[in-house]
Amino acid sequence: MSGRVIEVRGRKVQVAEIGAGPPVLYLHGFADVHGGQTVWLPFHDTLARSHRLIAPAHPGCGGSDENTAIETIEDVAFHYLETIDALGLERVTLVGSCIGGWIAAEMAVRWRERFDRLVLVGATGLFVSQQPIGDIFWEVQPVDGTNFAGIRRLLFASPEAPIGLAMFPDARLDVETELERYKTFRFASRVGFKPPYLHNRTLRDRLHRYDRPALVVWGEADRMVPRAHATAYAAGLPNARLQLIEGAGHSPQVEKPAETAAAITAFLKG
DSSP: OOEEEEEETTEEEEEEEEOOSSEEEEEOOSSSBTTTBSSOOHHHHHHTTTSEEEEEOOTTSTTOOOOTTOOSHHHHHHHHHHHHHHTTOSSEEEEEETHHHHHHHHHHHHOGGGEEEEEEESOOBOOOTTOOOOOHHHHTSOBTTTBOHHHHHHHSSOTTOHHHHHHSOSSOOOHHHHHHHHHHHHHHHHHHSSSSTTBOTTHHHHGGGOOSOEEEEEETTOSSSOHHHHHHHHHHSTTEEEEEETTOOSOHHHHSHHHHHHHHHHHHHO
16 A cells, blocks of 8 residues: 655644546545555455545554644544645545544535535534444454354444454454454544544534535435434535435445445546
């Protein structure tokens, strides 16, 4: 996986890059590059056929330095604002999955002039009454030390899905992959472990501020972030539409890479 390390206010940020064309800033989730994977996935390869995909690793993830000053999602949003400044990106398309989608939404409502288009894939971040986000921090602890069926149930359409078993098998993986996965969950816990759990109650009332084109992509069988959250994002963003991916759970970019990439590519082409 090609990339580089840049410096953002004295801290190293690992940035993976692939493709050529209009820039797309990609903020990762759990079953993702810099998350559970150390390589590009077919979804990323497809997007990179028409765009320059730029994927920074969250603070403390991949090769990025830890940032102990981060305590809230707003801290993360400002970190990424400074990151795109360091990358020399005046305006960019913003794509985020899972917790990366939450970060993307927080950035878009604050600095809409910096982002031409917004894509949210299974994004956390909203509070929806009686529709709680799944407890990923509980399920990441394996039953009997090796059984990861619980986390696969949250992240994929089925706990027995082949791609889920490959990413989160009922066994220990190599040290590098295990460490990548651990780092992402640790980062998420900094801003989403204690109440409010993986959301910001003020975000929903701020969505109206981002009035540029937006696409909300959701797996139809998402058990991590209920579909009601997709509806809330699509309703709150004034110029958004919702695209459901059949046969996918929380990770449509992994489970249905061709369909998800096609939907996003068509949207980015306008």
